[in-house]
Amino acid sequence: MRRLQFVLVLVLATTIINAQKIMGFNEANAKSQLDWEKQYDAQLNAKNLDTWMQFLTSHPHHVGSPQGKANAEYMVNLFRSWGYQTEIAEYQVLFPTPKTRTLELLGAKPYKAKLEEPGLKEDKTSGQKSEQLPPYNAYSADGDVTAELVFVNRGIPADYEELERMGISVKGKIVIAKYGGSWRGIKPKVAYEHGAIGCLIYSDPADDGYSAGDVYPEGPYRPKDGVQRGSVMDMPVYPGDPLTPGIGATKDAKRLDRKDAITIMKIPVLPISYEDALPLLQSLGGAVVPAAWRGNLPITYHVGPSKDKVHLNLQFNWDLKPLYDVIAKLPGTELPDEWIIRGNHHDGWVNGAEDPISGMVAELEEARVVGEMVKKGFKLKRTLVYCAWDGEEPALLGSTEWAEDHQEELKKKAVAYINSDGNSRGFIGAGGSHTLEPFFNEIADAVIDPQTGVTIKERRYASNMVNADKAARAKMMGNKNIKLSALGAGSDWSGFLQFLGIASLNLGFGGEGNGGQYHSIYDSYDYFTRFIDPGFQYGVALSKTAGRTTMRLANADVLPIDFSSFQKTVADYVSELKTLADNMRAETETENRLINDKLYDLAKDPKKGVQSPKPKDVVPYLNFSDLENQMAELKTNAEEFQKLYANGTQLSPEKRKELNTVLFQVERALINEKGLPRRSWYKHQIYAPGFYTGYGVKTLPGIREGIEERHWKEAQDNIEIVAKTIEVYTNEVKQATSIVKPKAF
C-alpha cells in the first residue's frame, strides 16, 4: 500500500510540473501565462456570441451590401471599445452580380427553372428577397447559349476519360455536373477545356439533400429548392481580385483589362437546386451512367445528350465594389514588430450564420477578453492583429488584397496567421504548418470539450479511433497526437501561407452539427441556433482554442517551432510521392498489358459500344536522390536543434530576438519566388491547392502534379527545385542551432 501511494504522489507531482510547462516559455512565464489563461476561460461568455451573431446576420451581408458595411463598422466599434487600434482597410475589387439569369429546357416538355429559394415562415431572415443575392456562381462568364445537355458526373478530368470511352463529346454542349468531388470552379474549367459552352452545377440529394437527413425546416439538410451559391473563379491560378494579381487592389492600383484576367471563367456557369435539375436530367438520352455516377433522384441517370436543347442566359454587372477589412491591433510590449495575426471573414453569401459568422463571433470574443485582460495588467510581448476579412466568399478578396498590399511589412513582421471560418459542434479540426504541430497539440491538451468534459484532443482521438478502419486503428492505437492536415485552398490563409510564406493554422470544430444550408439563404441565425451549435458552446470552445494559440504565440520566450515535426511530415510526403510513382508505373504496366492482351476488348459488352481504354506512356523512374539527401541533412539538423531548443529561453533578450527572427522567418525559406508551374502566384513549395481539385491540397505540389498529370520532366525539375528549397531551409535551421548551441570553451 505504501509503495502504491508513493507512486501516485509521484505521478501527481509530475503531472503538476508538466502542466506548468508550455513550449517556448520559461518556468515563471509559463506559470503566469497559465494563470491568465484560466482567467481568460472564465471570462468567455456565450451570450456575446449570440448577441453579435443576431446583429451580424440580421440582413444579407455580401460584398457591397449595406449590411456588409454596417457589420464592418459594428466590429470596428467593438474592437475600439476593447482598447484596440482599429482601421477599416478599403479596396476596390471586381465583383460581378447577376442581371439576367434564365435557364430553360426547350422542346415538347419545356421547363423554366425557378432559380429561387423561397422564404420560410420558420426562418425569419429568409424572406429578405430584395436584399439577397440570388443563386449564382460569381465570376461566371456572360453568355447566352442554347445547346444539348450532357451529364458529366462531378466534371473532373477522370469523368471526361470515361465519357470519351462512351463516345460522348461535350463540344458545343452545355454540361450538368453534380456538386462535390472537387472544388466547384474546377467543373466549368474542365468543361471549357473540353469544348463545352455552358455549365450547370446542382446539389444531388445523394450528397446534399434528403438522403442525409430531414430537410429544412423540419431538419437541417438542403431542401429541394435550396441552392449552393459560390465562386467559380480559377483560384488555383491566383485568388483575390482578378484585375490586380500580386498587388493590393487599392483605389489607384494598376488594373488589368477584364478580358486579360485569366481567372474569370470562360463560359456561363449556374448553380441550381435538385428540384430544377430533375426535369433537365430526365431529358437526357443516351447511355445509362456508370454505377459510381448515380445520384439519388428518383430517376435513371443518363449521360445524354438531351433530346431537347437547353437555353442558358447569364448576364452580370461587372462593377468594382468596395471591400471593408477590419484590422484591429494591440501592439506588443516587447516585440511590437513581431505580429500574430488572427482572422476570420465577415462577408456571407446571404445571411451567412454558420459561414462565416459563427467563427467571426468566436474571434470577437477572444479579442474582447484579451482586451479586458490587458486592461487588468496582462502583458503581450508581441503585437496581436485581429482581422475581419471582407470578400472571402467570392475569391478570398479581403485577405488576399490586404496581404498583397502589405506584403513587404508582413514578410518582415508576421510570425503566424491563425484562421477560422465558421464553426460547428463536435470535434476539433486543425490544419497548418507542421512546425506548429507539437505546439498545437499542447493547446488541444488544455481545452476541455463542452459535451464530454475530456480534452478536445482526447475526444478527437476517440472519434478518429471509432471511425477508422482496422489498419488505421492499429496504426493510431495509443497515439493521440493530432496530425495537422496540410492546407490547400478554401479560406483566408492563402495570401499568408502560399503567397508570402507565413506559418499558418486553420481551426474549427465540426462533425456533429451537420446540415446542408451552405451558401444558401437558409444559413441563418434560426438555422444555426436550432441545428448547428445551440447555445454556442463550441463557439466558446473555439475561442478557448484559438485564443490560447494567439496568446501563447504572442508571449512565448522562444517561438514554439518544431523542425523535426516539419521534417517528418515532409519525409512522409516524399515517400508518398515515390510510392505514387511506383504505383502508377505498376498500374500503367498492368493496364497496358490488359489493353494489349485485348482483355478490355473481350470483357466489354459488344452491345454497349464502350471503347476500351488506350495504352498510356510508361512511367519513368524519377531521381529522388537530391531531395532525399537534403531531407537526410535536414533530419540531422532538425534533431540537433530540437535537442537544444529548451536552451533558447535562457538566452539574453538580444539573442532570443535573433533566434525568434530565424524561427518565424524560416517558413519564408519555403517560398520560391518563381512560383509553381503555370501559376506563379503560388510560391510555397510544400502546400498548394490542387490545379484540378481546388480545395484538395497537393503537398509538394510541383512534384506531385507533375507525376499525376504525367509531365515527367516537370516532376523531375521540381524534385530539384524542392531539394534546393530544403537546402535553404536547412541552412536556416543550422543558423538557429548556432544561436542555441552552448559555445565551445
Place this chain on the structure above:
Amino acid sequence: MRRLQFVLVLVLATTIINAQKIMGFNEANAKSQLDWEKQYDAQLNAKNLDTWMQFLTSHPHHVGSPQGKANAEYMVNLFRSWGYQTEIAEYQVLFPTPKTRTLELLGAKPYKAKLEEPGLKEDKTSGQKSEQLPPYNAYSADGDVTAELVFVNRGIPADYEELERMGISVKGKIVIAKYGGSWRGIKPKVAYEHGAIGCLIYSDPADDGYSAGDVYPEGPYRPKDGVQRGSVMDMPVYPGDPLTPGIGATKDAKRLDRKDAITIMKIPVLPISYEDALPLLQSLGGAVVPAAWRGNLPITYHVGPSKDKVHLNLQFNWDLKPLYDVIAKLPGTELPDEWIIRGNHHDGWVNGAEDPISGMVAELEEARVVGEMVKKGFKLKRTLVYCAWDGEEPALLGSTEWAEDHQEELKKKAVAYINSDGNSRGFIGAGGSHTLEPFFNEIADAVIDPQTGVTIKERRYASNMVNADKAARAKMMGNKNIKLSALGAGSDWSGFLQFLGIASLNLGFGGEGNGGQYHSIYDSYDYFTRFIDPGFQYGVALSKTAGRTTMRLANADVLPIDFSSFQKTVADYVSELKTLADNMRAETETENRLINDKLYDLAKDPKKGVQSPKPKDVVPYLNFSDLENQMAELKTNAEEFQKLYANGTQLSPEKRKELNTVLFQVERALINEKGLPRRSWYKHQIYAPGFYTGYGVKTLPGIREGIEERHWKEAQDNIEIVAKTIEVYTNEVKQATSIVKPKAF
C-alpha cells in the same frame, strides 16, 4: 531461322496432340469423343430454344397450374420423340397460395397497398391476371396483425445489433426490410427471433429498380409496381416439402402435421413494390437511418417506429398440390448403373422465361442432339438422366422429393449432378465440387464465346481481370483457371450434393443481360428476347458447355476426378477459417479496448442517444492441428494419385470399373449422417447454405458458423468432425491409388 522453325513445328505438334487429349479418355476414345462433339455443336439450333420457350412461357406455370402440367407433358413427349425412356414422377406437396392479402397504413394519411403488377401492352403475357399467382411469399404464416412499423435495413442479425444501439425494439412490431443482403427467408426468420409479428420485404430502387437503368418496358429494370415473389420457407434447415423431411412426398408418405413443420415461417410475410413501400417508409418517425442503410427512394429514411399503425392480413390455402418431375433416361451401353444426371427446373413463379425456361430449353436442346447422335451411332458408356424439375421456386420441391425418394439408388449409382437454372448473356459462371475443377476447365477451353470468338474461358478471364482490384489482378495475372465457386443454396443441387453427397456442378452465363424482372409477371418471352439473350446465342453456348460436361462424364474411361484440386481448395478454406478466428480475436480485443477506454462514449454525439457497443467475449485459440494433419495426409495421397491417374485408362475393364466406383463414391465420404448442428438434413461437411445468409455458401460450415456465431465449443467439435471426414476421404483416395499403382515386382 531454322531453329525457330523447328520450335514452331514442335509447339504446333504439341498443341495438336494436346488438343486430342481429354481428361479420363484414352487416345482413341478422345479422338472419337471430340469428333462427336463437333457434330454435336453443329446440330445445336437456336430456333428450337425459341420455339420451346414460346410454348413453355405461354401461360403462368407455377406448381399446380394447368400450364405447369401441360409443360411437363410437352417435355415428356419431346424426350420420348428423341429416344429417351421417360416418366413423370409425381409427388404431393404442401404448397400454400394466397386467399387474402391486405396491407394498409392506418391513421391520418391512410394508404391501401395495391399489391398488384399491372399488365402491359408491350408484354403479351403480362395481362393473364386470372392465371397468375399474385405477389406473395410462399410459406408465410397466416396472420392478421396491426402494429407500428420499423425499418430494419436488410433484416440480418447485424442490423438488429445496430437497432439495439439506437434503442429500437421490434417486439410486437411489423418490420419492413429491403430485399438483398441475404436470402429473403432470413429476413422474417430473424425478425421473428427478435419478436416482430409481421414482415414486409420490398425492392428498393437502389438495388432493383430505376437506379440501375431504365425500367420495364422502356428498359429491363424493375418498374415501380414490380414485385419479387419468392419463398420464405426456412430452407437453411431443410428444403423440400415441409411435411416430409428426408423422405419422398409420395401419395402415401407419412406426413408431419403442419404445425410441426419447423420450416414454415412463424409470422406473416409479404413482398411489395417500391411504389407500395414509399408511403409506408414516409410514415416512419424516429432517427434517420445510418448512411449504409439508405435506399434510393426520394425520401429521408427513418428507422421508425411509424406514427400510425400498419395493418397486414394474410390468409392462405394450405392444400397439397401435385408436382410433375420429368425424368428421361438414356441407358448406358457399358455402365448402365453409373448415372450422369442433368437437371433444370420447369416451374416458374409466373411465366418465368429467364427463370427457369432459358436454362430448361438449353437442356432440352442438349438432350435432342444427344438423342439424334445416339441414333446415328454415338455410344454412351454411362446412363444419362435428363430431369425437368417441378416446384423449385417454392422450396426446391421437385428435385428434393425425387432425391429423397430415390436416395438409396442414387447413393449407389449417381456419378454427378449437372444443374442449370436460367441463363443470360455474357460470361460463364460455374460452381461445384472441386474434384471437377480441372475437368470443367477443359470444357471451358473447348467452347467458343458467341460474341467474341475466343473460348468462354478466355472471356471469363478477361472479365475477371478487367473488373478486379489491384491486388486481385496481381494474383490472377496469367492464371486463366476458372475457380469453381462453392455451392450454397439457390437451386436444385441441394438434394444431390448436400443431402446425398453426389458431386455437382451448376452452370450458366450472365453479366451482360442484366435486368430486374426476377420473380415478376414481366419475366416473359417478350422481356427475355428483347433484353436478356436475343437470338438465344448464349442458350446455345450453355447447351455446348453443359452438353460436353454430360457427354464426357458419360464416356470417360476413367472419371475425371482431381483430388489435388479438392485438397487445395479445402486447405484454402482451413486457412481462411484460421484467419477468420485470428481476425475476430484481434478485432474483439481492439473493440473491447475501445469500449473499455470509453472511446465510443467520447466519440458519440450526445444529442443522438445512440448507445456504445457492449464488450464481447474474447476469442479463444482453437486447435486446428487434427484437421491440419489430416489435410497434410490428404495432400500427399492426392498428389500420388494424380501422378498415377493417367494409368487408369490402361487398366482392364474390371479394374477400371472398380476405380470408377471409388472415384464417384468418394464424394459420399464427405457426408456425415448426423448432419450439421441444428440442421441434420444438411450432411455435407464442406458446402452448405448459411444458416443466417441463405443463398450465401458457408464452406466447412460446421466450423465456420461456430466461429461466426461465437459458439467456440461447437467450432472445436466440428474441427474434429471434419478432420475425421477428411481421414475417411483420404482412405478412399488411398484405395484409388492402390488400383492405379503398378504392382511391385
